[in-house]
Amino acid sequence: LGLGGHSEALLASFPTARLIALDRDKEALRLSGERLAPYGDRATLVHAVYDELPEVLARLGIPKVQGVLFDLGVSSMQLDEADRGFAYAQDAPLDMRMDQSTGMGAAEVLNTYPPGELVRILRAYGEEKQAKR
Incomplete structure (x- = not known):
């Protein structure tokens, strides 16, 4: 999910699409939630890792999907914010967790x-x- 750019483009391009988006980064979920709010219940954001997708879909009662986009890796936000601990060029604690709560x-x-x-x-x-x- 990241900051929701790909998701926003998909929702804007496909007016009948429903998006189920997973991210393990709670801050990314918060920020992308603000960005995707205009799409209402067409966008469901879930705090989970990508390999939990089958369980998330089952919990939501979604038996199958028509497409999947995986945007894996570190986001520019995680690299840019010193307190996330990914950028070694900045003087900050070394953290490097995608999900800082675990x-x-x-x-x-x-x-x-x-x-x-x-x-x-x-x-x-x-x-x-x-x-x-």
Whole structure:
């Protein structure tokens, strides 16, 4: 969902479409909710991760969909706001969570995980071959 630009374009282009949008970032949901408010009940915004889509659709009583758009990754808002902890060019706490209401931030991981575990994480998820350096 992000800030709702793609969603707004879809709703504007397809007047009979209904949008079910998921995002794990509560701030993105709030901001996109303001943007998509003119579309009323055609837009349903849900705090969830993309792999929860089947459960979300079941909860909403939607048996099938005609299309899906996945816009995955970090948004410009998350990179631009220092307090989100994604931008290393700014002096701010290192957080890096898409959903700041769950889990531990990057600073806590770096300060508590054993070095070997950090190397494993960087290799497995960051595809960083030089992780030991």
